[in-house]
Amino acid sequence: MSRRTAVIGGGMAGTAAAKRLVAAGHEVVVFEAADGLGGRARSWHRPEIEPDVGINLMYVSFYPxxxxxxxxxxxxxxxxxxxxxxxxxxRGRVVGLSSDSPLDLLRYPHASFRDRVxxxxxxxxxxRRREELDLFDPLKTEHLDDGATAAEYGARITSAAGFDYLLRPQIEGFWNFASEGVSAVHARALLAWLGGSDFFVLRNGMEVLSERNAEGAKxxxxHEVTGLREAGGGISVGFRGGDxxxxxEEFDSAVVATPAPIAARITGGLDEAVVPAAARAFLETQEYEPALSxxxxxxxxxxxxxxxxxxxxADDPPLRNMITYERTLIGEDGGRSEKLLVFCYPGRANTRRLLGQxxxxxxxxxxxxxxxxxxxxPEDPRPFQAAERPYGFPIPAPGRYRASARVIREQRGPVVFCGDYFNSPTTEAALLSGYRAADALAGGPTT
Incomplete structure (x- = not known):
């Protein structure tokens, strides 16, 4: 007789767990509060453009x-x-810097020659330490998490000014969190892996991976989950439907694959025997940088x-970054014209101020x-689409890698957790955490 497992959250982590649990013979029900799967990887779609997708996250060639x-x-x-x-x-001068070209680095004018070298x-x-500096796996990097921040590490390998125009933009330009609050392990892993990598998006949106991973599950x-409670030897999942x-509904076990603050709230009524103190502290102390696109x-x-x-x-700028994609605009008369779709992301203070406005x-x-x-x-850009995520980027603060590794090792049923907050805000880290959560329920190894 198969075990019934609830997966709460239909993003990358939750649907990865669902995929593995279905393969292990579980009857899986995925609860997702939104009207589609994908979570933070879910894109918006507009018929006026071709392809009709608004890109949200990227795939990098070193994501195994x-x-x-x-x-x-x-x-x-x-x-x-x-x-x-x-x-x-x-100061208004924009210069390209390729991660693939040492020569490009040596010609780069925004940092001193000494800092560039x-x-x-x-x-x-x-x-040379690439295998140890895993961007997704805290079990490999926990011993390197010594409390130093990315900014402190950057100032050691270059000057502070060199860090501000060499490594800081590549950390904060992708995730928008401040390097002063991020573990040095994160910065070191980026240096180890980004060079020579290829970047991609999926033509129809990254959410297609979550949709395919959820096949075989209900x-x-x-359906917004409002709380979990113990019910005999299993778990009762309380929810509010779209109506x-x-x-x-009762299940034998549950995978909680929501942002950490939501996970802490909906499991707040569970006993410490179900949610150990270390796991609860890990959830309650996770901070996020919101995202506004x-x-x-x-x-x-x-x-x-x-x-x-x-x-x-080093300053939090008014506008943090822009990403451009080619799109075809389809007019009301069916006419077609080539355009650039430009995603713009405000700095941290402006994002927090404008969220929900x-x-x-x-x-x-x-x-x-x-x-x-x-x-x-251009003077007359056409505003096209706004998208906001209050839980945009989980911040991998100093000490989080060690805390994450402890929680991973201690995870046991009937309730386990997963999400990109277990290591880094990437789809690859979310997948790994989902697989591990499923293995913890199915009795497999923590690998």
Whole structure:
């Protein structure tokens, strides 16, 4: 007789757990509060553009688990390669810096020659420790988590100014959290792995991986889980459906794959024998940097196509970064014109201030900031789509790797947890945590 398992959260981590549990013979029910799967990897879609997808997350060629899924599902033809170059802004001057080119680094004008050489040698040192510096696995990196921050590490390998225009933009330009609050392990792993990597997006959105992973499970969209409680030897899952009615259902076990604060809230009534103190403390202390994405349509030639433009410097800028993609705009008369879809992300303070304020105000306040990052930004960009995520990026603070490894080793049924907060805000880390949570329930090894 199969065991019934509830998976709470239909993002990358939850559906990875569902996939593995279905394969192990469990009857799996996925509860997802939104109207679609994918979580933070879910993209928006607009019929006015082709492809109709708003890109949210990227796939990088050194993601082994995601690479395996793309091959398994035959999605190689849907991969769209994007530029790995980062364009870094310093007082209005924007210069490209390729992670693939040492010569490009040596010509880079935003840092001193001494800092550039020091940065190159530091990168080579970390590349030699690549297997140890795993960007996704705290079981491999916990011993390196000595309390140092990324900013402290950067100031050791270069000067503080060198860090601000070499490594800081590549940390904060992708995740928007402050390097002063991030473990040095995160920065070291980036140096070890980013060079020579290829970046891609899936043509129809990253959520297709969650949708395929959930095959074989029962999926209940629009179902917000309100709480878990013990019921005999199992777990009762309380939920609110899309019609507003509340209900409860009993399961043998549960995988909680929501952001950490939500996981802490909905499991708050469970005994310490079910949720150990270390796991509860881990959930309750996880902090997030929210995300706000404002996209515009502009004419080709206004900015580089397939580019990632980020602000350099130590200060929290008004606008943190821009990412450009080529799109075809389809007019009401069926006419087609080539455009650039430009995703713009405000800095930390502006993101927090504008969150929840509505797209009209958000566009009104962000549009005047566009030229602070790209001085020649067109005068009349077309506001297109706003998207916000209060739990955007879990911050891998100093000490989190050691705490994460402890929780992973102690996970036991009937309730286990998973999410990208177990290591780094990447889809690959989410997949790994989902697989491990499923293994903890199914009695498999923690690998």
């Amino acid at each position: 688990r995601m690479s395996a899924l793309i091959r398994e599902y035959g999605l190689e033809g849907d991969l769209v390669k994007i530029s790995s170059n980062v364009h870094i802004s310093k 020091a940065f190159l040698f530091a990168t080579l040192r970390e590349v 999926v209940r969209l629009g 507003g009615n509340e209900g409860a 404002m996209s515009y349509l502009v004419d080709p030639g206004a900015l580089p196509k397939s580019a990632h433009i980020v602000a350099g410097g 509505g797209s009209e105000r958000q566009f009104a306040e962000v549009t005047p900031l566009l030229k602070t990052l790209w001085p020649d930004f």
